[in-house]
Amino acid sequence: xxxxxxxxxxxxxxxxxxxxxxGFKNFAEKGFKSVINxxxxxxxxxxxxxxxxxxGKENNLTYRHIGISKDNLSEAMVDNFRQELETxxxxxxxxxxxxxxxxxxxxxxIGCQKNMSGEEVxxxxxxxxxxxxxxxxxxxxxxYVNEHSxxxx
Numbered sequence: 638x639x640x641x642x643x644x645x646x647x648x649x650x651x652x653x654x655x656x657x658x659x660g661f662k663n664f665a666e667k668g669f670k671s672v673i674n675x676x677x678x679x680x681x682x683x684x685x686x687x688x689x690x691x692x693g694k695e696n697n698l699t700y701r702h703i704g705i706s707k708d709n710l711s712e713a714m715v716d717n718f719r720q721e722l723e724t725x726x727x728x729x730x731x732x733x734x735x736x737x738x739x740x741x742x743x744x745x746x747i748g749c750q751k752n753m754s755g756e757e758v759x760x761x762x763x764x765x766x767x768x769x770x771x772x773x774x775x776x777x778x779x780x781y782v783n784e785h786s787x788x789x790x
Contacts, residue, residue, distance in 0.1 A: 755779025
């Protein structure tokens with residue numbers, strides 16, 4: 638069974654799994670140019686961050702590690718993530734353990750780009766299959782999008 642990669646748009650996809658060594662070869666074969674890993678060093682991972690960076694290079698993928706957890710989630714972290722989305726070669730695949738964190742951060746980025754409200758982003762995320770079952774993350778997402786959308790109401 639193939640592990641699920643959810644295409645958000647032509648530039649961004651979310652891997653709803655923690656990739657193993659073959660995952661990077663698979664990302665390259667699917668045409669991705671960049672990989673962002675949102676897992677923290679403290680999390681158990683199929684492949685260490687250092688190994689992921691090496692696998693990225695071996696597969697001609699630009700690799701970034703931005704360890705984000707509910708304990709260190711901040712506006713600055715999201716801003717940094719969004720900046721990477723703007724500058725990395727496209728298309729980009731983002732992964733964490735299950736895709737929830739990745740989905741939430743991608744939806745914050747898209748919500749801000751499209752001037753959506755926090756509530757609209759939560760609804761859109763649910764439609765796309767990104768459920769947010771962490772209340773703190775959902776509240777943070779709404780607040781961030783409401784404060785960073787270009788059409789601040």
